[in-house]
Amino acid sequence: MLSSLSQTARQLNAPPAGRTAPDATYVKLDTNENPFPLPTIVWQSAIIALERQYLYPEDDNLSLREAAANAYGVATDHVIAGNGSSEILGLIYRAFLAPGESVAMLSPGFSFNRKLAMLQGAQLLEVRCDEPQSLPIEQLLLGCEKAAKFVLVANPNNPTRTFIPIADIERLVAESDRLVVLDEAYVDFAPDNGLRLLSRYPTLLILRTFSKSYAAAGIRVGFGLGHPELIGRLRNIQNVFNMNVIGHAVGISVLAHRAIYEDNHRHITQERERVASALSQLGLSATPSDANFLLVRVPAGHDGRWWQLALERQKILVAFFPDEGLEDCIRVSIGTKTQMDAILAAISDISGRSKMGISPAAQ
Ligand SMILES: Cc1ncc(COP(=O)(O)O)c(C=O)c1O
Known part of the structure; x- marks a missing residue:
């Protein structure tokens, strides 16, 4: 029976292994969360929402979409609300890509796109660009990627x-005749954003999330912003009651109190610079970042996996991306000062032991 399944179905036959959530004794710097509590006023909105737990959430997330439209300066029919921005990314693949078609993405990029393309029976064309301070526009528009139904650009890019x-x-966007998806998951830590392009280009779709800059990864709130025709297609195929009442309430409250988070964003960006320079003094290099994480090149002699394991032994979790050709790197999320001091101390300790020839297994 299995032999008659398509390649995609066979790949899906092995379910994901799943991972136990690390307990609170771990310093978790591997998935770019923002480890600060919700502001009191946002927290209270979640508690109030719990009193309505027996009701389904609002139909089509209308008031959340209205609040987002207001905050981002667009009309409500330009907004879709998602259970995290990854839900909306999934809808984009289903709405705009048929089996056998292709989509182009800068590589190294957000690896979840590989899974989404595979689920759709489509091809992900990865345009390699290690230092994309400027976009390889010609390659994206004229190269083999010309066949792509849409182009994905995460800005700032992960990883x-x-x-x-x-x-x-x-x-x-101006020179392309197809949909461009601008994934701005990390944009609140960057110097600029693409919102102003929305009114000029009906082929642009912007994604935002509250998982990174608004410390709400576990609550799952994300948005898609774009022309009503694009947004309408996504809303048409979205699951009913896709968000829960807490996500809904927290989303509205965050949008009303975005200014409260300025201190948080300032802390993360300042901490990012402090940690980058401390790492270079320890012999690792972290090039300037516009996101809430650093891509850290480890010294010659050991690869990123070695460092990931050595840090994990000290209960510090970081990410490693061998599939993206980043074997000599680890990705480190920026968290609280205490967390960052912990990883700097651990790296200093590991470097010292490594120089003395002590293996990570013994560390
Ligand atoms: C570039 C990028 N886009 C989208 C997401 C998904 O975020 P969420 O589904 O939590 O909104 C992530 C998460 O890490 C990301 O790195």
Whole structure:
């Protein structure tokens, strides 16, 4: 029976292994969360929402979409609300890509896109660009990627942490005749954003999330912003009651109190610079980042996996991306000062032991 399944179905036959959530004694710097509590006023909105737990959430997330439209300066029919932005990313693949078609993405990029393309029976064309401070527009528009039904640009990019100037994004959108998805998951830590392009380009779709800059990864709130025709297609195929009442309430409250988070964003960006320079003194290099994480090149002699394991033994979790050709790197999320001091101390300790020839297994 299995032999008659398609390749996609066979790949899906092995379910994900799943991972036990690390307990609170771990310093978790592997998935770019923002480890700060919700502001009191946002927290209270969640508690109030719990009193309505017996009701289904609001139909089509209308008041959340209205609040987002208001905050982002667009009309409500330009907004879709998602259970995290990854839900909306999934809808984009289903709405705009048929089996056998292709989509183009800068590589190294957000690996979840590989799974989404595979689920759709489509091909992900990865355009290699290690230092995408500027966009390889010609390659994206004229190369083999010309066949792509849409182009995905994460800005700042994950895991490379780089930010492409909005003028380059605009050129891509203006010169392309197809949909461009601008994933701005990390944009609140960057110097600029693409919102102003929305009114000019009906082929642009922007994704936002509250998982990174608004410390709400576990609550799952994300948005898609774009022309009503694009957004309408996504809303049409979205699951009913896709968000829960807490996500709904927290989303509205965050949007009303975004200014409260400025201190948080300032802390993360300042901490990011402090940690980058401390790492270089320890012999690791972290090039400037526009996101809430650093891509850290480890010293010659050991690869990123070695460092990931050595840190894990000290209860510090970081990410490693061998599939993206980043074997000599680890990705480190920026958290609280205490967390960052802990990883700096651990790296200093591991470097010292490594110089003395002590293996990570013994560390
Ligand atoms: C580039 C990028 N886009 C989207 C997401 C998904 O975020 P969420 O589904 O939590 O909104 C992530 C998460 O790490 C990301 O790195």
